[in-house]
Structures are given as C-alpha cells and as structure tokens.
Amino acid sequence: MGILSPSVSITRYKVEGKLSGNISETISKKLKEHTIQEIDQTVTEKAIGWTSTLQPFIPDFEQSSFIVGPYAIFSLRVDQKRVPAKAVQKYVTLETAKKLAENGRKFLSRDEKRILKDHVMGVLYRQTPSSPAIYDIVWSYEEEWLWFFSSLKSANETLESHFLESFGLTLVRLFPYTYAMLSSGLNDEQKDILGNLTPEGFLE
Amino acid sequence: MLDVSVAYERYKFLGYEFLTWLWFMMENDFEGLSKLYEELSSFEMGNRLVLENRHTGAVEVVTIKGDDAGLEEAQLALKKGAMVSEINLSFNIGEQKWRYTIKGESLNISTMKVPETGPMETEDDMEGGILEKIYLYEKGIELMEKLYNGFIKTRISPDWKNKVLPNIRKWMDA
Numbered sequence: 301m302g303i304l305s306p307s308v309s310i311t312r313y314k315v316e317g318k319l320s321g322n323i324s325e326t327i328s329k330k331l332k333e334h335t336i337q338e339i340d341q342t343v344t345e346k347a348i349g350w351t352s353t354l355q356p357f358i359p360d361f362e363q364s365s366f367i368v369g370p371y372a373i374f375s376l377r378v379d380q381k382r383v384p385a386k387a388v389q390k391y392v393t394l395e396t397a398k399k400l401a402e403n404g405r406k407f408l409s410r411d412e413k414r415i416l417k418d419h420v421m422g423v424l425y426r427q428t429p430s431s432p433a434i435y436d437i438v439w440s441y442e443e444e445w446l447w448f449f450s451s452l453k454s455a456n457e458t459l460e461s462h463f464l465e466s467f468g469l470t471l472v473r474l475f476p477y478t479y480a481m482l483s484s485g486l487n488d489e490q491k492d493i494l495g496n497l498t499p500e501g502f503l504e
Numbered sequence: 505m506l507d508v509s510v511a512y513e514r515y516k517f518l519g520y521e522f523l524t525w526l527w528f529m530m531e532n533d534f535e536g537l538s539k540l541y542e543e544l545s546s547f548e549m550g551n552r553l554v555l556e557n558r559h560t561g562a563v564e565v566v567t568i569k570g571d572d573a574g575l576e577e578a579q580l581a582l583k584k585g586a587m588v589s590e591i592n593l594s595f596n597i598g599e600q601k602w603r604y605t606i607k608g609e610s611l612n613i614s615t616m617k618v619p620e621t622g623p624m625e626t627e628d629d630m631e632g633g634i635l636e637k638i639y640l641y642e643k644g645i646e647l648m649e650k651l652y653n654g655f656i657k658t659r660i661s662p663d664w665k666n667k668v669l670p671n672i673r674k675w676m677d678a
C-alpha cells in the first residue's frame with residue numbers, strides 16, 4: 301500500500317543522527333549509491349535497494365524530484381525470486397542421474413551434491429523473473445521522523461538495516477515505550493516513573 | 505534508554521492500557537478527549553475491536569467486527585480481565601472524516617482512510633496532491649499522538665490510581 305493508495309498502513313520512526321553537508325544533495329548521493337539493481341537474467345536470488353516512488357521500475361534520483369516540500373519521498377524495493385521446491389527437486393534429480401551416468405558411478409559425494417545443487421539453483425534463478433515488493437517512505441529530514449508505509453515485520457527490518465547502511469543513521473521504531481520516552485515531552489522525573497510502571501490490572 | 509526489542513516486549517502493556525482507556529473515554533468523557541485535541545468534532549468506535557486476555561496463562565482473543573456490531577461480548581471480556589489490543593476508530597476533524605485501526609503493542613496505524621484529495625493529472629498536481637496526502641496523514645497521526653500523550657501523562661500521575669482507575673472499574677462493572 302503506497303502513499304497515494306486509498307487505504308494505508310504506517311509505521312513511524314524517529315531518525316537518530318545527522319547528515320553532513322547539503323542535506324538534499326547528501327540524500328540524493330546516498331540514494332543513488334544504494335539504488336536497486338536489476339537481478340533478472342542473473343543468478344542472484346534477492347536484491348534490496350531504493351527506488352523512485354512514482355516510477356519504481358525506472359529508478360532515477362537524478363531526474364525525478366524526490367524532494368517534495370520539506371520531505372524526501374522515495375521507496376524501498378525488494379526484488380525476490382521464488383523457485384518452487386518441486387522444480388528444484390526435479391532438476392537436482394535429473395542432473396544427478398546425468399552425472400552418475402557420465403561417470404558410471406552409483407553415488408555422489410556430499411561436496412558433489414552441494415556443487416550440483418548450487419549449479420541447478422543458479423540455472424533456475426537465471427530463468428526465474430524476480431517479483432518486486434515496493435514500500436513508500438516519507439522522510440521529514442528537518443523534523444527527524446520517517447514514515448514507512450508497511451507494518452510487515454520483515455519489510456520494517458529490511459528498511460532499518462538498509463537505511464543504516466545507506467545513510468549511517470539509525471531508525472528507532474515508535475511504539476508505546478519509545479514514543480513516550482522520545483517524543484511525548486516527558487521530563488526526566490516523569491521518564492523515571494514511566495520506566496518503573498508495571499501492567500495495571502483493571503480488575504479489582 | 506532500554507534496548508529496543510526488550511522495551512517493546514516489556515512495555516507493550518502501555519499500548520493495551522491506552523486503547524482500553526480510549527474506549528472508556530469514548531463512552532464516558534468525550535469532553536476530556538476533545539481537550540486533548542481541540543479540533544476533534546466526533547470520535548467513535550469503527551468496525552473492529554480486538555481484546556486479549558492474558559490472565560489465564562494462554563492468550564484468549566475476542567474479535568468484534570462489523571459496522572453495527574454490539575459490544576456486549578467485548579464488555580464481558582473486559583470484566584474477565586481482557587484488554588483492548590486493537591481498535592478501529594472513526595473521527596471527524598471539522599467536517600472531514602478519518603478512519604483507521606491502531607494496534608496497541610506497536611501503535612502502528614493500519615487501514616487509514618483520509619478525506620479525499622483533488623485529482624492529480626499534471627506533475628504540479630502530483631506534488632500538491634502528495635503534500636495534501638501527507639498533511640491528512642499527519643492530522644490523523646497527530647490525533648493519536650496527542651491522545652497517547654494525554655494517556656501517558658495521566659498514567660504516571662497520582663490521578664490514575666485515585667480517580668481514573670476507579671472510574672474505569674465502575675464503568676466495567678456497570
């Protein structure tokens with residue numbers, strides 16, 4: 301569900317750390333360095349990278365304007381190839397039979413089996429198109445918050461690690477404790493009280 | 505500050521307490537809610553309410569769905585010690601309507617629907633349209649944050665034990 305969808309899910313983050321130099325130029329440079337790379341017709345199984353929100357299959361941080369007002373708007377794209385397990389099993393069996401017939405042997409060693417399976421996976425990955433998942437992002441770099449348009453755990457974890465790798469900044473997910481501690485304006489004494497709270501039974 | 509994953513688990517009860525308090529406030533003190541967000545003109549339960557009871561060791565989940573669903577079963581679950589884990593809300597700011605679901609343990613917002621924006625045909629429309637969408641999302645999020653701030657400040661004050669909790673208990677028993 302993207303930013304322009306009729307219904308959206310949003311995970312909120314606080315961005316910790318500062319970018320150096322001209323902020324929009326730095327973001328543009330980092331986005332370009334970590335743009336999604338196409339993996340179709342290659343043996344690579346998965347690719348993670350940034351892409352343009354409005355043109356997710358033609359990422360271009362040079363031409364397309366990703367700065368909208370005070371926000372940077374871009375997307376995380378995760379391309380993944382999925383080869384059915386039964387297809388792997390079929391081609392491993394066929395390749396094993398072929399190799400045994402060529403060598404006149406009855407068994408393959410553990411290493412030979414591993415090499416053969418890697419070869420089969422490589423061939424299958426090269427033939428399988430990747431399936432893209434796209435998650436939009438709004439980053440208010442001045443106010444140091446970020447919205448991620450997904451609540452999928454795996455997508456959020458991918459975002460957190462790829463963001464840190466790309467920008468050297470940490471994303472802190474805002475959930476009940478972190479929001480109260482970082483964004484609700486509590487003083488130190490109030491934070492201490494909050495830290496000592498335990499679940500309240502509403503029953504008498 | 506604590507390690508994030510430890511803090512998530514240890515303090516997710518705050519999210520359940522927040523949503524349970526929110527239901528109580530919705531039914532008993534709209535004025536109190538509108539003091540936390542002055543632009544609020546209406547605030548009501550939407551089409552989904554999920555409660556979880558962890559008192560028995562295993563987790564019992566009660567889900568109420570549908571626009572006109574009765575809440576008797578949810579009230580009964582409350583009396584047995586359940587807390588609200590997910591709530592769908594429908595509210596108006598001025599004359600415009602928002603709707604979304606808050607998940608207690610994460611405070612994530614899902615299925616958020618905001619007032620309609622104008623058509624986007626040119627590149628300029630697109631930029632304006634995106635900014636308008638962001639503004640509308642921000643209003644919806646701002647409401648949740650202000651209500652949560654209000655809850656947290658009450659929860660750490662002496663008022664919680666002296667006034668709020670007894671009133672919630674009275675409401676639960678009614």
